[in-house]
Amino acid sequence: MKIEDMISANRADCNGCAACANICPKNAITMTRDAESFSYPKINPELCIKCGRCDATCPALNYVKNNPTDFPPTFTATYPDDKILRHSSSGGVFTALSEIILREGGVVFGAAFDKNWRVFHTAARNFDELEKLRGSKYVQSQIGDVYRQVRDALKSTQVLFSGTPCQCAGLKHFLGGDHENLLTVGILCHGTPSPAVWESYIDEWTRRNDIAHINFRSKRNGWGSGIEINFFNRGFYFLKLNVDLYGKLFLYGLFERPSCHACKFKYPNGQSDLTLGDAWGVTRYAPEMYDSRGTSIIFVHTPKGKKFFERMNLRAKQVRFFDAANGNIPFVTPLTADTRRADFFADFTAAADKFAVMEKYFAQDDAELRKEIFLQNRRTFKRSYRAIVASVRQKFTENILVVSPFADDAKAFLIDHFSQTIPNGTLYFLRLNDKDELICRENFSTLDLPIKSEVAALNDFAKKYNIVQVVANDPLNLNAPAVAEWLKVCGLPVQVLAQV
Numbered sequence: 442m443k444i445e446d447m448i449s450a451n452r453a454d455c456n457g458c459a460a461c462a463n464i465c466p467k468n469a470i471t472m473t474r475d476a477e478s479f480s481y482p483k484i485n486p487e488l489c490i491k492c493g494r495c496d497a498t499c500p501a502l503n504y505v506k507n508n509p510t511d512f513p514p515t516f517t518a519t520y521p522d523d524k525i526l527r528h529s530s531s532g533g534v535f536t537a538l539s540e541i542i543l544r545e546g547g548v549v550f551g552a553a554f555d556k557n558w559r560v561f562h563t564a565a566r567n568f569d570e571l572e573k574l575r576g577s578k579y580v581q582s583q584i585g586d587v588y589r590q591v592r593d594a595l596k597s598t599q600v601l602f603s604g605t606p607c608q609c610a611g612l613k614h615f616l617g618g619d620h621e622n623l624l625t626v627g628i629l630c631h632g633t634p635s636p637a638v639w640e641s642y643i644d645e646w647t648r649r650n651d652i653a654h655i656n657f658r659s660k661r662n663g664w665g666s667g668i669e670i671n672f673f674n675r676g677f678y679f680l681k682l683n684v685d686l687y688g689k690l691f692l693y694g695l696f697e698r699p700s701c702h703a704c705k706f707k708y709p710n711g712q713s714d715l716t717l718g719d720a721w722g723v724t725r726y727a728p729e730m731y732d733s734r735g736t737s738i739i740f741v742h743t744p745k746g747k748k749f750f751e752r753m754n755l756r757a758k759q760v761r762f763f764d765a766a767n768g769n770i771p772f773v774t775p776l777t778a779d780t781r782r783a784d785f786f787a788d789f790t791a792a793a794d795k796f797a798v799m800e801k802y803f804a805q806d807d808a809e810l811r812k813e814i815f816l817q818n819r820r821t822f823k824r825s826y827r828a829i830v831a832s833v834r835q836k837f838t839e840n841i842l843v844v845s846p847f848a849d850d851a852k853a854f855l856i857d858h859f860s861q862t863i864p865n866g867t868l869y870f871l872r873l874n875d876k877d878e879l880i881c882r883e884n885f886s887t888l889d890l891p892i893k894s895e896v897a898a899l900n901d902f903a904k905k906y907n908i909v910q911v912v913a914n915d916p917l918n919l920n921a922p923a924v925a926e927w928l929k930v931c932g933l934p935v936q937v938l939a940q941v
């Protein structure tokens with residue numbers, strides 16, 4: 442298939458990574474905005490020599506799923522310097538990695554604002570230039586010819602490339618694989634909004650005042666507190682992201698790129714050496730690592746990523762993969778689109794006053810909507826977890842006991858993914874126990890844990906059936922780690938493998 446056919450068949454297949462435009466030897470491809478303002482490749486037939494390199498390079502057309510045999514080592518971490526930590530979106534790990542590269546004469550690529558507050562990828566060659574890459578910008582960054590710049594830089598020095606997972610994949614496909622001088626750092630990606638929506642929002646502010654600085658993740662009131670816009674006249678605007686006009690609609694998934702709702706590069710299918718995100722929920726699984734100025738989560742995917750992780754100057758602690766992933770739905774699950782997305786873009790593209798359209802959608806009563814989005818995300822989340830568990834099924838080699846408040850769902854997916862693939866394995870479900878008379882309360886939560894005698898029955902059951910692994914299956918219930926801990930405290934003599 443060709444990229445043009447792919448895009449006309451399904452726009453959501455193209456993530457706008459611009460690998461095709463960078464690889465074209467005739468510069469026949471320009472990334473051109475569509476009606477929603479997302480960039481797609483446009484081929485100039487007069488320049489094209491039909492060499493096919495664009496098609497051969499596209500990470501969506503040449504998509505290969507990963508099949509890891511284990512979960513990635515996972516860490517929480519914070520950068521030890523107060524100023525850097527406050528100016529970073531999460532725990533400052535991006536700066537810690539960049540410093541290694543810059544100290545050794547390398548180059549760091551990432552997303553920055555231009556003078557009109559548009560977002561594009563660019564290079565930093567020293568510590569001063571690094572400042573512009575620091576901090577999340579919640580809009581799709583334009584790659585321009587940065588992959589070519591990376592290729593040139595790699596000939597003589599180390600390069601850190603940071604970007605969305607689809608951009609990291611775009612770069613790897615452009616280079617034709619990995620490079621010994623290259624470190625790729627994927628951000629844990631919720632999805633990237635339409636540049637035109639961002640421009641309408643920020644141009645409204647610019648009309649009112651000259652902007653000196655924008656921080657999507659200001660820590661004025663602590664980690665994750667809100668968006669802050671500073672003006673040259675010394676005034677500032679600050680609002681929590683979920684009540685700011687742009688922030689709330691972004692979190693709802695109203696104007697993200699179509700590919701973000703069908704993202705192909707969620708775990709385990711990313712191609713970066715490391716993934717960096719926020720350690721949301723860290724107080725549940727590593728409370729000593731909570732820092733009100735931000736705590737990062739780091740997923741280490743490759744030996745190269747491990748090497749760099751070990752060299753960083755960080756306060757860090759290894760945590761369980763599933764504890765971290767539970768707090769970060771976007772790591773594994775594509776964002777569900779707001780049900781009003783199509784209406785919004787129809788209104789937005791037609792309107793002269795685009796800001797007013799945003800205000801209209803912002804003002805709509807959202808209790809029902811919020812619930813619907815939550816439920817949709819929850820369904821998608823479960824599907825993604827099934828895929829993950831399936832992809833690392835080599836770990837699940839023997840009999841498995843599922844301890845779950847969602848035992849029925851667990852049963853369906855575990856049967857799907859394990860029983861057919863593990864010829865000698867057997868699945869046991871805690872609440873499908875009429876015949877075996879395994880005792881457990883119906884509503885299994887931290888408020889209603891099985892009493893010790895019930896766990897004793899569970900132990901007998903595990904021994905009888907030679908069960909060696911337990912899955913405490915509770916992807917969205919915040920009590921999952923507590924359930925697993927409780928089973929350990931009660932002395933269940935089997936390995937609590939994970940919460941899935």
Ligand SMILES: Cc1cc2nc3c(=O)[nH]c(=O)nc-3n(C[C@H](O)[C@H](O)[C@H](O)COP(=O)(O)OP(=O)(O)OC[C@H]3O[C@@H](n4cnc5c(N)ncnc54)[C@H](O)[C@@H]3O)c2cc1C
Pocket residue numbers: 528529530531532533534535536550551552553560574575576577578579580581582603604605628629630631632633717718719720721737769771
């Ligand atoms: C659009 C977007 C969505 C995100 N969604 C989530 C999420 O749902 N959950 C979560 O845990 N974390 C999310 N993150 C990641 C998180 O906000 C931090 O970027 C990450 O944890 C690194 O933080 P840090 O403190 O190490 O360093 P920072 O200094 O904050 O790192 C900034 C890094 O992000 C890169 N970056 C900034 N904006 C963009 C952009 N528009 N496109 C590509 N790269 C960019 C920079 O190049 C730099 O590498 C998102 C980031 C972005 C940009």
Ligand code: SF4
Pocket residue numbers: 464465466467468469470484488489490491492493494495496
């Ligand atoms: S076929 Fe070759 S020349 Fe034509 S657009 Fe693709 S890469 Fe460029």
Ligand code: SF4
Pocket residue numbers: 444454455456457458459460461462481482498499500501502611
């Ligand atoms: S290379 Fe990237 S921008 Fe080009 S068609 Fe493929 S996904 Fe789209």
Ligand code: SF4
Pocket residue numbers: 456605606607608630631632633698700701702704705706707
């Ligand atoms: S959600 Fe997926 S497709 Fe969208 S920007 Fe992030 S990595 Fe790319």
